[in-house]
Amino acid sequence: MSQMPEAPLLDVRGLRVDYLTANGRVRAVNGVSLAVKEGEVVGLAGESGSGKSTIAHAILRILRPPALITGGEVLFAGQDTLKMDDAQLEAFRWSRVSIVFQSAMNSLNPVLSVREQLVDVMQNHGLTKEQANRRAGELFQLIGIEPRRLDSYPHELSGGMRQRTVIAMALALNPDLLILDEPTTALDVVVQKDILLQMARLREALGLAVLFITHDLSLLVEFSGRILIMYAGELVEGAPARTLFDQPLHPYTVGLMNSFPSISGEKRRLTGIPGSPPDLISPPTGCRFHPRCPKAMAVCSQAAPEMKIVSPEHSVACHLY
């Protein structure tokens, strides 16, 4: 893609991930390249099954069989994580890159206080008990919960507070990159807004880079710098958030924009996108979106479009351009 003056923090090149199922090989991620610069917030949007979470798991090498990375490179600060051994991975995960999963709040251990769980993570990564305890207090302050709540058990905290606790855990070792995989999908909008505003402030204060994965495009327009759109395992468009919102180019992106009713502006009829996302065991030939595309041409069913740079920061994979 576009030439950057310095090497990006995270540079994923031609990543391919397959799931081996009884019905055949499912190519969940098909040659995806993306980069996140230091301190940047990149939004990755797509519907369920588009492969966005699989990418996150591949970056951290936490995919489990039947998922298999079958190609590409994941360069983090110049190092290929796909070639790391277990010891290197141990040092890499959590200290350099951490992740907050969807409904991670339910992954807290119910029989341990949240302090014990936070301290445990930090002790595992070399902090002393005193250091870890002090850091736990700092983290709670950072994430907007009174430090006295550290001694609570998960069931004594609301869903929003539990999710904040998990975010605190992810920040414990000062990572360079935080991956948020649908971090607020299970929460109510008021709590969601609260957490995201806090994350935005934190990110600025800590100079953290964020890869924000969600199906909710309207959230990304507000909270990320650049947005990448995925469809059926492939990237179809990438642009600065505002540009993507004002001038979406790929018919799928246009369709997605047409799928969210708004609370402001004229009330207009929205059509969504006809049909359903494809079965990845036998994906459509050519462009994977062509069976649902209102602008499909003859070439679309024959050849897969290449990612083209249409302006310095805007690229799209579509035969129209």
Place this chain on the structure above:
Amino acid sequence: MEVPDISTEPLLDVRGLSKRFPIGSIFETRKVHAVEDVSFSVRPGQVVALVGESGSGKTTTIRMVARLIEATGGEIRFKGTDILKTEPRRASLEYRRKVQMIFQDPFGSLNPVHTIEHHVARPLVIHNKAASRADLQARVHELLETVELKPAAEIARRYPHQLSGGQRQRVAIARALAVDPELILADEPISMLDVSIRMGVLNLIQSLKEGRQIAFVYITHDLASARYVGDLVMVMYAGHVVEGGPGEEIIGAAVHPYTQLLLSAVPDPHAGLRTRAGVEARGEVPSLIDPPPGCPFAARCPKVMPECRVAMPGVTHLRGEHWVRCYLYGAGENPSPAGATAA
């Protein structure tokens, strides 16, 4: 908008509906006040959207209307008769025919071992809607076509796992339509669907309302979709309906501090840099177990006054059909029954 020629009598008129779930042991008498004093009405061919966060009581409210759970107080008037009085033990077959429900999870609401044809034919058989086998099949196909599942004959032969979430939700709608309902209760029908296919289902609701004069109670946590399909929007908080009115009015001129808070939290890329009136309400939804008297939002409300902690205000009518329950606009009519202050 008034429906011409059909009487403007409400089809469904819910008054002071309440539900308290007992919890704990027999020696304790603690109760979860899930729904308190909820009133609203739905006219034929009207979509009423009930909006609220999780735990606000919206699902409990329509489950009472569907007679899936028993109300602990209030009236459910359907075409003028209080069905809780006339059919106290269980709903009549007639009521269950006229009032249908669609659930959130289209994966859980269809039986995996039966074909789509079986699912849609079943209500037709139960309610004696088909004269013969051939007639039954013709009706199933017609229903599938109504919900835009084509080719109908092929879809009818499939099993639920062979359909996408959106298609399954359409099957659920076809099944509800089979018995010519007058009211469909839709509980978050799109929240589990892929974003690109949600609008299709909302547009289907719209066309059924317009084409067949079917009324809907549409439950959602998403104000934007409530505005999109709802003729009227009601906002629920901690078991109470706090504000109601035409969708545009609620979105554009909300007066209740909670509605304003909710609006300020909805992601809105269309607003650009314009920020909504800042609402500084902290904290989270209160516990519903034996709550203190007064307005449930009092603990978080930036404009709270002493009277807010004494009793829930009544209904104050504003412009047109817009109303609110908040002391900022007066004590309102019909102050809530003893229920709100007993405890």
